[in-house]
Amino acid sequence: MTSSFSTPEPAAPTHISGSVPVKIAVVNGSPSIPSKTGALAHEIVERLSNKLPVDVRFIAVNDLVPFFSDSYGDPSSPIATALATIADADFLIAASPIYKGSYTGLFKHVFDLLPPSALADKPVLLVATGGTERHTLALEHQFRPLFGFFQADTLPITIYGHDSEFENYKVVSAELDKRIDRAVLRALPFLSADLREASLYPSI
Numbered sequence: 001m002t003s004s005f006s007t008p009e010p011a012a013p014t015h016i017s018g019s020v021p022v023k024i025a026v027v028n029g030s031p032s033i034p035s036k037t038g039a040l041a042h043e044i045v046e047r048l049s050n051k052l053p054v055d056v057r058f059i060a061v062n063d064l065v066p067f068f069s070d071s072y073g074d075p076s077s078p079i080a081t082a083l084a085t086i087a088d089a090d091f092l093i094a095a096s097p098i099y100k101g102s103y104t105g106l107f108k109h110v111f112d113l114l115p116p117s118a119l120a121d122k123p124v125l126l127v128a129t130g131g132t133e134r135h136t137l138a139l140e141h142q143f144r145p146l147f148g149f150f151q152a153d154t155l156p157i158t159i160y161g162h163d164s165e166f167e168n169y170k171v172v173s174a175e176l177d178k179r180i181d182r183a184v185l186r187a188l189p190f191l192s193a194d195l196r197e198a199s200l201y202p203s204i
């Protein structure tokens, strides 16, 4: 019997057709290479790409570090390209390792450089990895308010993975695997007008 308090599971669509790919920007706030956060973000994007056509741009903040002291107004700087990619995306995956109970300083620095209106009404999936599961709620009390400042449309669902759910920078946890699948299905209505109109969710 299904409890009336359980979260309704969306029906799983196969592949959504359509010729215009959804532009997805992924920001990984990790200074490390390789990165578990990056591995998790790639896994999410891989599963989204099985559901609908996507055009994905990955932004590793680590790659931007040498350019942070450049003139921010220089349109040829990789920083300007990264900021334009974020602003232009249909969907943002904002991913960072947890450092001292929050996103990394590098992650914040990228968003510090964005104009305040750049993310207005943009759907954003919040993603984090941490050493333990104890900092899961940092997504709610650290990440979500930052995107509240930008008036972004953060998805109610988030994804958090912890160190023991990865091996060799691959997701090995069946539980994390399920959480990714659930978040991807819940993200689809934010990405496709067709799915927005024909609600995926059964009435409760």
Ligand SMILES: Cc1cc2nc3c(=O)[nH]c(=O)nc-3n(C[C@H](O)[C@H](O)[C@H](O)COP(=O)(O)O)c2cc1C
Binding pocket: 030, 031, 032, 034, 035, 036, 037, 038, 097, 098, 099, 100, 101, 102, 129, 130, 131, 132, 133, 134, 135, 162, 163
């Ligand atoms: C400087 C530093 C601070 C960290 N602080 C936390 C923390 O507060 N809470 C936590 O759960 N993990 C913390 N960790 C662990 C990382 O969040 C975790 O290993 C993460 O998966 C690393 O992601 P990455 O491989 O993408 O860099 C910290 C790691 C470092 C290096």
